[in-house]
């Protein structure tokens with residue numbers, strides 16, 4: 001049994017209960033009128049349970065776990081990683097939303113910088129939870145400010161929501177854009193510079 005993780009201001013999350021998830025998928029198959037014991041579906045509850053464990057693995061991770069490596073490079077200007085592919089789970093329908101995240105920050109006065117891959121790992125921690133896009137965006141920006149003591153942060157996420165593409169309103173291709181801007185990146189010149197780098201193709 002791994003230790004439960006306490007997320008900032010959120011409930012303590014326990015271990016993933018694979019057996020319970022498997023039973024729930026079996027029940028769902030019965031509810032839709034299928035036979036969970038037929039050949040093709042026999043292994044499905046187990047597969048779906050494992051898929052959810054992977055897709056929601058961020059529930060048992062903290063941003064501090066990934067923003068570990070820091071270098072003192074003395075670089076005090078913006079660092080931006082763009083087009084980070086993301087997949088998250090819409091908490092309203094438990095369907096994926098997917099797209100790209102652009103993450104930039106202005107390092108602390110001390111020049112404390114993290115590894116570039118850690119920015120992609122950070123967004124994964126929050127994406128692999130039941131989410132709404134707005135919260136995903138702000139959680140990444142707030143973590144950069146809090147953990148790296150960044151002087152500014154900008155996070156822009158562009159995503160397509162399967163709950164809007166394959167059901168309900170059925171508008172495939174519609175993109176939702178959200179942004180969170182903190183600290184010195186709120187300054188209009190710096191913000192415009194970041195946005196032009198993000199939008200450049």
Ligand SMILES: Nc1nc2c(ncn2[C@@H]2O[C@H](COP(=O)(O)OP(=O)(O)OP(=O)(O)O)[C@@H](O)[C@H]2O)c(=O)[nH]1
Nearest residue numbers: 090091092093131132133134161163164167168169
């Ligand atoms: N703001 C926000 N809304 C989201 C997100 N993901 C899904 N939604 C929306 O959540 C809403 C849920 O609305 P409800 O009326 O409760 O559910 P519904 O009847 O399934 O809604 P429809 O999708 O319009 O059919 C929908 O409008 C979704 O498009 C998200 O990340 N952010």
Ligand SMILES: [Zn+2]
Nearest residue numbers: 090092093163
């Ligand atoms: Zn949804």
